[in-house]
Amino acid sequence: xxxxxxxxxxxxxxKHLVRxxxxxxxxQVAFIGKVQRSLPGVRSVVYRPAREPGSATHPYxxxxxxxxxxxxxxVRAGLALQKEGFTPDVICAHPGWGExxxxxxxxxxxxxxxxxxxxxxxDGSDVGFDPEKPVTLDTRCRIRAKNAALLAGLxxxxxxxxxxxxxxxxxxxxxxxxxxxxxxxxxxxxxRPDETATVTLPGGRILSRADEVVTYVARNLEPxxxxxxxxxxxxxxxxxxxxxxxxxxxxxxxxxxTKPAEGxxxxxxxxxxxxxxxxxxxxxxxIPYESFLSVLRISRAHVYLTYPFVLSWSMxxxxxxxxxxxxxxxxxxxxxxxxxxxxxxxxxxxxxxVADRVEEALDDPARMAGISAAARRTVVERFDxxxxxxxxxxxxLEDLHAGRLPPLSEA
Numbered sequence: 484x485x486x487x488x489x490x491x492x493x494x495x496x497x498k499h500l501v502r503x504x505x506x507x508x509x510x511q512v513a514f515i516g517k518v519q520r521s522l523p524g525v526r527s528v529v530y531r532p533a534r535e536p537g538s539a540t541h542p543y544x545x546x547x548x549x550x551x552x553x554x555x556x557x558v559r560a561g562l563a564l565q566k567e568g569f570t571p572d573v574i575c576a577h578p579g580w581g582e583x584x585x586x587x588x589x590x591x592x593x594x595x596x597x598x599x600x601x602x603x604x605x606d607g608s609d610v611g612f613d614p615e616k617p618v619t620l621d622t623r624c625r626i627r628a629k630n631a632a633l634l635a636g637l638x639x640x641x642x643x644x645x646x647x648x649x650x651x652x653x654x655x656x657x658x659x660x661x662x663x664x665x666x667x668x669x670x671x672x673x674x675r676p677d678e679t680a681t682v683t684l685p686g687g688r689i690l691s692r693a694d695e696v697v698t699y700v701a702r703n704l705e706p707x708x709x710x711x712x713x714x715x716x717x718x719x720x721x722x723x724x725x726x727x728x729x730x731x732x733x734x735x736x737x738x739x740x741t742k743p744a745e746g747x748x749x750x751x752x753x754x755x756x757x758x759x760x761x762x763x764x765x766x767x768x769x770i771p772y773e774s775f776l777s778v779l780r781i782s783r784a785h786v787y788l789t790y791p792f793v794l795s796w797s798m799x800x801x802x803x804x805x806x807x808x809x810x811x812x813x814x815x816x817x818x819x820x821x822x823x824x825x826x827x828x829x830x831x832x833x834x835x836x837v838a839d840r841v842e843e844a845l846d847d848p849a850r851m852a853g854i855s856a857a858a859r860r861t862v863v864e865r866f867d868x869x870x871x872x873x874x875x876x877x878x879x880l881e882d883l884h885a886g887r888l889p890p891l892s893e894a
Contacts (some may be wrong), residue, residue, distance in 0.1 A: 484884050485511045487564070487571035487593070489557060491580045492528065493518040496598055496667050499873055500575065501525060513569050515560040515582065530556035530562055543628040550632040555813055557582040561589040572884050578636035587639045595635055599643040601655040601661050601793055603629045609707065609739075612813075612831075642883055644876070649815035660891035663879060668872030669799045671863050673776070676805035676855075680780035682730065684765055690728055691781055694775025697783040697841055698806065699730040700775070700797045704750045707739040707793070709788020709811060715834035716786070717764055718757035720841055727845070728777050729764045739792070745805050773852075779804040783851075784844035788831055789813060795873040799866055803825070803859035807844045807851045809837060819865075825857035830880040 486504055488497045493516030505512045505524035520527070530584040532552035536545045564570075571590055573839060576583035583823040587595055605626045611618040636868045637643070637654070643662040644649035648869060651662045679692045690696055697720065701708035717729050733746040750766065767778070775797075779785065786804035787798040794815045802808060802819075808826035808871065810816045820826035827840045845852050 484881070485513075485569065485572045485592075486507070487513045487515065487561075487569075487574045488584045489515045489574065489576035489586065489587075490598075491517040491553065491582060493520045493575070494522060495577060496600075497575060499668060499868060503873060503877065505748055511569065513564055515564075517556075517661070526561040526564070526569065530560040532556045533587070538864060543625050544631070546629055547581075549630045550584065553581035554584030554632075554736055558585045558589055560600055563735055565589065565772075573880055575880070576636075581632045583636040584632060587825070594641045594885060595639060596880065597640045597643040598780050599637075599645045599651065599654055600778040601650060601689075602633055602655070605792070608653060609792045612790045612818075613706070620708060635836045642888065644879070647815040647818055649791075649818050659894045662676070662877075663889060663892065665875045665879065666866050666872050667796070668868030668876075669796070669803050669862050669866045670868045671859075671866075672869070674779075674800045674803035674862075676859070677750060677777075677780045680777045682777050684779055690730075690782075693774045693846055694781070695724065695727045695783055696781050697786065697845075698732070698778055698801075699729070699785045699786045700778070700801070701795070702737045703731060703736045704731070704733045704748070705737055706749065707790050707792060708733075709750055709786075709790075709831055711832050712788055712832055712837060713786050714753035714757050714759065716766065716837035716841065717793045718759040719838040721760045721835065723838065723842065723850070724856055725847070727763065729759075730782075731764065732768070732770060732775060732778055734769045739790075774806060776800070779806050780804040783848075784836060784841045786841065787811070787816065788837070789816060790831070791815075794819070799862050803862040803866075804853045805859055806859060807854050809840045809844060819861065820858075823854070825854060825861045827854075 488501055489498055493514055494501050501522055504510045514522060515528050517531050540548050571593045573594045574586050575596050583597060598672055603626045605618055605623040610626055625764050637658045645662050646666045648664050651659060653662050678692055683689050683690050699713050704710045735750055743749060747770040779801045785801040786809050788811040791813050810820050810826055810828055811831040812828040813831055820828060822828040829836045829840045845885060
């Protein structure tokens with residue numbers, strides 16, 4: 484089988500699939516992306532949009548113009564592959580940046596499978612979730628226009644994958660029957676508990692499972708991932724518990740939403756607001772993956788808060804490492820965590836409740852041992868890379884290639 488993967492941040496969610504297919508000489512694998520990375524056994528083509536969206540473009544369609552430019556870049560990369568003699572049987576593409584817009588026009592005989600990560604809505608999702616940011620008519624019009632490239636990609640696609648049922652259900656009902664729920668997968672052999680794990684802080688202090696450690700992880704520290712609520716809870720916890728240390732992993736950029744209106748970073752703003760004990764809250768920034776796993780392995784309570792939005796890999800990785808999750812009672816978190824069985828759920832906006840539930844985790848280690856074990860079982864049974872997710876992804880690709888479409892799911 485000849486497979487083309489397309490994702491602007493090479494390899495994105497396709498890391499494991501690319502590695503598996505590229506290792507098998509029965510397959511030919513190519514990758515189109517904006518980032519140059521060496522992938523063994525893979526022909527990689529880097530593209531660049533010809534320009535940025537025009538300054539006079541209507542604000543509603545600035546994103547769409549950028550997506551069209553990305554789509555044209557992917558077309559040029561696809562034509563280069565075609566010129567070299569590579570014509571895919573199956574294309575796996577993330578539609579979010581527009582790269583999937585025109586792939587079926589370049590390769591009309593290929594089966595196109597989209598990674599259906601998110602579809603924007605003005606109600607019941609991330610927009611309007613924060614009561615301080617009400618939805619206006621302008622917001623609704625902007626959101627409707629924002630889905631243009633996603634709709635065009637869905638119309639062209641043969642099938643799709645969403646990592647959670649809630650993320651699938653954000654898509655229009657007419658397309659849902661052709662979207663399968665298959666998560667990217669968690670390497671539970673690598674993400675596992677380790678009682679000997681330690682973390683050395685910048686000042687030289689070493690923390691271990693013997694210490695009272697609370698953790699928080701996000702790609703970037705921002706409101707979409709509940710950082711303001713977390714920081715207010717963290718300052719409260721440090722006042723209540725003199726032996727607690729809090730480890731914070733994440734950068735100061737913005738992945739979703741906006742920067743603070745007054746400038747600076749969300750970390751700077753929240754630190755100035757709540758003034759947590761600087762000797763016991765440790766901002767580690769972005770760290771190597773093995774260091775990240777050590778942080779999770781020594782955690783007594785791991786706080787994961789999110790808008791109704793894309794579920795982070797880090798929550799499942801924390802569960803696989805045996806951390807007790809104190810998570811927001813928001814979808815798709817509640818799709819994975821059952822309160823009191825494999826984690827603890829809490830109101831996203833209630834900083835005091837977050838602190839209370841963290842204390843609940845810290846004060847009852849015997850009960851938390853059962854919750855920790857249940858958390859890992861959940862990930863092993865439902866999200867394990869090697870036994871659950873990767874086989875399902877491969878089976879779906881093989882079925883598409885063979886013309887065997889899966890049974891339609893419920894809308």
